[in-house]
Amino acid sequence: MSVQELSQFSPLQSLDEWEDDLLRRYPEPGTIAKEKSVEAFRNYEAPARDSVREFYKLNHQYQTFDFVMQKREEFLSFDRKVMTVWEAFDFLNQLVDDSDPDTDLSQFQHLLQTSEAVRADGHPDWMVLAGLMHDMGKVLCLFGEPQWAVVGDTFPVGCAYSDKIVYHEFFKNNPDFENEKYNTKFGIYAPNCGLRNVHMSWGHDEYIYAMMKDYLPEPALYMLRYHSFYAQHREGAYDHLMDEHDHKMFAWVRLFNSYDLYSKSPTPPDWNKLQPYYEELVNKYLPKTLRF
Ligand SMILES: [Fe+2]
Ligand SMILES: [Fe+2]
Numbered sequence: 001m002s003v004q005e006l007s008q009f010s011p012l013q014s015l016d017e018w019e020d021d022l023l024r025r026y027p028e029p030g031t032i033a034k035e036k037s038v039e040a041f042r043n044y045e046a047p048a049r050d051s052v053r054e055f056y057k058l059n060h061q062y063q064t065f066d067f068v069m070q071k072r073e074e075f076l077s078f079d080r081k082v083m084t085v086w087e088a089f090d091f092l093n094q095l096v097d098d099s100d101p102d103t104d105l106s107q108f109q110h111l112l113q114t115s116e117a118v119r120a121d122g123h124p125d126w127m128v129l130a131g132l133m134h135d136m137g138k139v140l141c142l143f144g145e146p147q148w149a150v151v152g153d154t155f156p157v158g159c160a161y162s163d164k165i166v167y168h169e170f171f172k173n174n175p176d177f178e179n180e181k182y183n184t185k186f187g188i189y190a191p192n193c194g195l196r197n198v199h200m201s202w203g204h205d206e207y208i209y210a211m212m213k214d215y216l217p218e219p220a221l222y223m224l225r226y227h228s229f230y231a232q233h234r235e236g237a238y239d240h241l242m243d244e245h246d247h248k249m250f251a252w253v254r255l256f257n258s259y260d261l262y263s264k265s266p267t268p269p270d271w272n273k274l275q276p277y278y279e280e281l282v283n284k285y286l287p288k289t290l291r292f
Pocket of ligand 2: 110134135260
């Protein structure tokens with residue numbers, strides 16, 4: 001593949017561009033009027049950069065039901081690598097932002113800022129651990145997976161794509177959009193069957209959920225699995241697939257989302273001070289090594 005072709009498949013200069021766009025879409029309620037100038041508010045309102053648009057074009061075109069099945073098969077056997085949690089963070093940090101290495105925090109620093117913000121508010125320690133681990137699935141990029149199969153908003157496959165999903169118009173390029181098996185409101189699912197019976201588009205959320213599912217309590221697993229499912233936790237687009245239990249658990253997902261999106265700060269946390277606490281936390285819940 002030529003360099004030009006490759007860059008067509010990696011429109012984002014860094015994975016952070018997707019998250020910056022989330023902040024434009026969902027600026028923190030309450031702080032805009034109080035702390036941010038009108039000018040800053042306008043910046044949030046600015047249309048997403050072309051790179052984000054190009055990124056969603058690929059994501060929406062290629063995330064089909066069959067693609068999800070194929071990726072589950074390929075990655076959920078976890079036979080690529082065995083690492084301790086700390087080795088895994090070093091590995092993840094190889095994902096560097098080539099657009100502006102001076103101003104962007106490493107992946108680990110984002111995770112630590114998220115977990116520290118959760119901890120500062122006195123939430124249970126397993127939620128702190130969910131904060132620490134939630135983006136670990138981005139290692140998929142280091143296994144050669146394209147950006148559109150690692151990050152981006154997630155959504156159910158096997159049923160109609162909601163028009164509340166960002167850049168919904170690009171789903172017309174997805175073969176499932178024309179497939180009668182998959183393009184009705186419920187598709188292959190029964191009404192209110194519960195999200196545990198629904199297949200989500202493939203990415204870093206499902207991968208880390210599957211890796212952690214034997215170790216963390218259920219609310220933490222919901223946070224990991226659905227943290228990029230903005231069409232539901234922000235827009236309520238898939239109530240028709242959720243059951244009562246999902247609705248209860250989504251209170252946790254929404255709570256978690258505010259720490260994920262709004263904990264970013266230019267000051268990196270002081271890891272030397274925090275290390276003993278996190279070593280104990282990791283030892284409490286996780287095995288010595290994790291399989292990737
Ligand atoms: Fe994430
Ligand atoms: Fe995150």
